[in-house]
Amino acid sequence: xxxxxxxxxxxxxxxxxxxxxxxxxxxxxxxxxxxxxxxxxxxxxxxxxxxxxxxxxxxxxxxxxxxxxxxxxxxxxxxxxxxxxxxxxxxxxxxxxxxxxxxxxxxxxxxxxxxxxxxxxxxxxxxxxxxxxxxxxxxxxxxxxxxxxxxxxxxxxxxxxxxxxx
Amino acid sequence: xxxxxxxxxxxxxxxxxxxxxxxxxxxxxxxxxxxxxxxxxxxxxxxxxxxxxxxxxxxxxxxxxxxxxxxxxxxxxxxxxxxxxxxxxxxxxxxxxxxxxxxxxxxxxxxxxxxxxxxxxxxxxxxxxxxxxxxxxxxxxx
Numbered sequence: 001x002x003x004x005x006x007x008x009x010x011x012x013x014x015x016x017x018x019x020x021x022x023x024x025x026x027x028x029x030x031x032x033x034x035x036x037x038x039x040x041x042x043x044x045x046x047x048x049x050x051x052x053x054x055x056x057x058x059x060x061x062x063x064x065x066x067x068x069x070x071x072x073x074x075x076x077x078x079x080x081x082x083x084x085x086x087x088x089x090x091x092x093x094x095x096x097x098x099x100x101x102x103x104x105x106x107x108x109x110x111x112x113x114x115x116x117x118x119x120x121x122x123x124x125x126x127x128x129x130x131x132x133x134x135x136x137x138x139x140x141x142x143x144x145x146x147x148x149x150x151x152x153x154x155x156x157x158x159x160x161x162x163x164x165x166x
Numbered sequence: 167x168x169x170x171x172x173x174x175x176x177x178x179x180x181x182x183x184x185x186x187x188x189x190x191x192x193x194x195x196x197x198x199x200x201x202x203x204x205x206x207x208x209x210x211x212x213x214x215x216x217x218x219x220x221x222x223x224x225x226x227x228x229x230x231x232x233x234x235x236x237x238x239x240x241x242x243x244x245x246x247x248x249x250x251x252x253x254x255x256x257x258x259x260x261x262x263x264x265x266x267x268x269x270x271x272x273x274x275x276x277x278x279x280x281x282x283x284x285x286x287x288x289x290x291x292x293x294x295x296x297x298x299x300x301x302x303x304x305x306x307x308x
Binding site for chain 2: 045049050136138
């Protein structure tokens with residue numbers, strides 16, 4: 001089982017689908033850069049495939065690098081992140097800092113998570129931080145719509161939207 | 167528990183001979199149900215999204231070569247096996263006899279958003295949500 005999963009994850013990383021026309025651009029008319037933070041490698045591989053197929057530059061992290069300077073250096077146009085603060089408040093504090101620091105606060109953040117109850121409990125607070133939410137399992141088109149919408153607005157303009165499976 | 171997994175078909179298994187008395191299942195407690203449901207979300211996400219991408223690639227004629235097809239299918243197979251593992255755990259928690267678990271491979275459990283626990287009828291392994299009180303457990307379904 002584990003061997004098969006690892007093989008599958010490695011294999012999918014090598015898959016190169018032929019990208020369709022009409023790629024998404026960032027507000028500067030350039031290839032958008034998305035930072036994906038999610039723990040399961042198969043979810044990261046999936047997100048990488050989805051966003052690369054849409055013409056994004058994709059950086060993946062299995063753990064949140066709690067270094068604001070590192071995020072600034074990466075300069076992502078948008079960040080997707082799983083809910084990772086069950087056992088520690090560090091991630092939550094860092095996420096809050098991301099939304100407040102003048103260097104990063106314009107970066108839209110999308111919480112892409114299966115932690116439905118936590119996301120709903122935090123809905124108001126997430127909204128106040130301008131963090132959008134996409135719940136797993138998600139529809140690919142829906143995820144892309146949320147990302148495109150986020151790219152078209154600053155985080156401050158955004159607002160949180162709990163987005164269940166369509 | 168208020169989550170419904172939309173679009174999932176009921177476990178499609180024909181009624182069995184009567185389940186042994188000893189194997190009459192007990193409802194799954196809410197904590198176990200929540201954990202199992204949570205564990206389904208990532209493999210379901212992979213399965214759904216990969217299927218969607220794979221289907222789109224085929225219909226748009228963007229997949230060229232058997233290797234690409236096999237790679238895409240292998241990932242979905244991996245996700246399906248994870249779902250199957252969760253299903254087995256789910257059925258074990260519901261007390262489904264081992265020899266009738268997942269008989270049709272990747273069985274899928276329908277979870278209605280009743281807030282109830284899960285059990286199954288006494289005649290087969292058709293799983294149904296039960297009231298939290300558990301007073302009407304194990305009734306054969308229609």
